[in-house]
Amino acid sequence: MGASVLQVKNLRTVLDLATGSVPVVDDVSFDVGAGETLGIVGESGSGKSMTALSIMQVLPQPIGRIESGEILLDQTDLVGLPEEEIAKVRGRDIGMILQDPHTSLNPVFTIGNQVIEALQINNPGTPRKSLLGRVVDLLRQVNVADAERRVHAYPHQMSGGMKQRVVGAIAIAGAPKVIIADEPTTALDVTIQLQYLELLRDIQEETGTAIIFITHDLGIVAKLCHKLVVMYGGKIVESGTVADVFRAPSHPYTEALLKSVPSVDQKVDRLYAIDGQPPALSVDRKGCSFAPRCPYVRDICTHQVPQHDAGLSGADTHLAACWNMGRDR
Numbered sequence: 001m002g003a004s005v006l007q008v009k010n011l012r013t014v015l016d017l018a019t020g021s022v023p024v025v026d027d028v029s030f031d032v033g034a035g036e037t038l039g040i041v042g043e044s045g046s047g048k049s050m051t052a053l054s055i056m057q058v059l060p061q062p063i064g065r066i067e068s069g070e071i072l073l074d075q076t077d078l079v080g081l082p083e084e085e086i087a088k089v090r091g092r093d094i095g096m097i098l099q100d101p102h103t104s105l106n107p108v109f110t111i112g113n114q115v116i117e118a119l120q121i122n123n124p125g126t127p128r129k130s131l132l133g134r135v136v137d138l139l140r141q142v143n144v145a146d147a148e149r150r151v152h153a154y155p156h157q158m159s160g161g162m163k164q165r166v167v168g169a170i171a172i173a174g175a176p177k178v179i180i181a182d183e184p185t186t187a188l189d190v191t192i193q194l195q196y197l198e199l200l201r202d203i204q205e206e207t208g209t210a211i212i213f214i215t216h217d218l219g220i221v222a223k224l225c226h227k228l229v230v231m232y233g234g235k236i237v238e239s240g241t242v243a244d245v246f247r248a249p250s251h252p253y254t255e256a257l258l259k260s261v262p263s264v265d266q267k268v269d270r271l272y273a274i275d276g277q278p279p280a281l282s283v284d285r286k287g288c289s290f291a292p293r294c295p296y297v298r299d300i301c302t303h304q305v306p307q308h309d310a311g312l313s314g315a316d317t318h319l320a321a322c323w324n325m326g327r328d329r
C-alpha cells in the first residue's frame with residue numbers, strides 16, 4: 001500500500017433546508033492510499049453518497065455545501081478551490097462510477113464517443129479520430145468483447161453488465177489517482193456483479209489506483225476492501241482494517257451489521273434488519289444517533305456524543321465511537 005492519496009479530514013457537509021442547516025456528513029475523517037481500497041458502509045441515508053459528492057464537489061445545488069474540513073488530494077486541499085480547478089480534478093484525478101450503469105451513459109452517443117470525451121480530459125485538443133485506438137484498448141482492458149465493433153454501438157445495444165464495463169472504462173480513461181465507486185453493483189445480477197468486482201481489482205492491480213467503494217454489502221467489503229468506515233447518521237461510528245473490524249466489531253451498529261453478513265453469492269436487497277428507523281435529519285442532535293436503536297443504551301448515550309476512540313481489537317487504527325466500549329455488554 002502506498003502513501004495517502006486522498007485524505008478527508010473532519011469533513012462537515014450540510015444541506016440548507018427549510019428547517020435549517022442539517023449536517024449530512026458530520027466530522028468525517030479517513031484516508032486512502034495508492035493501491036488501497038476503502039469501503040464505506042452503512043444503511044440508506046447514512047451519508048455515504050453525500051461524502052462521495054462532497055469529495056467530487058457535486059453536491060445538490062443550491063442546498064448542499066461543505067461547511068468545514070479538508071479534502072486533501074496529494075496534500076492539496078480541494079475545499080474552496082474555484083470551480084474551474086475542481087472541474088479539472090474530476091475525471092483526471094478522481095473518477096466516479098455511479099450507482100446505475102443505465103443512467104450513467106448518454107443514450108444518444110456511441111460508446112466510443114463517450115470514452116473519447118473522457119480521454120480528452122487528459123488530451124485536450126487531440127483529434128477524436130486519433131484517440132480511437134486508445135478507446136479500443138480501454139474497452140479491451142475492461143473485458144468488452146469485440147471492442148473494435150462495440151466502439152460504434154449505442155448504450156441500448158449493450159447488456160447491463162457490458163454497460164457497467166463501459167462506465168468502468170470511462171472512469172479509468174483519465175488514469176485517475178482515485179476511483180469512487182458508489183454501489184456500482186446494485187443494478188447487476190450476481191454473476192456480473194462478481195465479474196465486475198474482479199475487474200475493479202484488476203484495474204487496481206494494474207494502475208495502483210486508490211478505490212473508495214460505497215456499498216450496503218459487508219460481504220463485498222470483506223472480499224474487496226482493505227479497510228472500512230461504517231457510517232451512521234452522517235458520522236463514522238467505526239473504522240479500521242477489514243480484518244480488525246470483522247474480528248472485533250466495537251460499535252453495536254457494526255456488530256448488528258456483521259450478524260447478518262450475507263455471502264457474496266447471495267443477492268440481498270436489504271442487508272440487515274435492525275429494529276427501528278435510521279435517524280431523521282436534524283439540526284440539533286444530542287447524544288449518539290444510534291442510541292434509540294441500541295440494545296446497550298445507557299443514560300450518557302442519549303445526551304453526549306461519543307468520541308471516535310480506539311476500539312476493542314487493540315490496533316490503534318481501529319476506532320469506534322461508543323460509550324460502551326470495553327464494558328461488558
Ligand SMILES: Nc1ncnc2c1ncn2[C@@H]1O[C@H](COP(=O)(O)OP(=O)(O)OP(=O)(O)O)[C@@H](O)[C@H]1O
Binds near residue numbers: 015024047049
Ligand atoms: N437533495 C436532497 N434533499 C434533501 N435531503 C437529501 C437530499 N439528498 C440526500 N438527502 C438526505 O441526506 C442524507 C444522506 O443521504 P445519502 O444519499 O448520503 O445517504 P446514503 O448513505 O448514500 O444512502 P443510499 O445508500 O440510499 O444511497 C439522507 O438523510 C438523505 O435523505
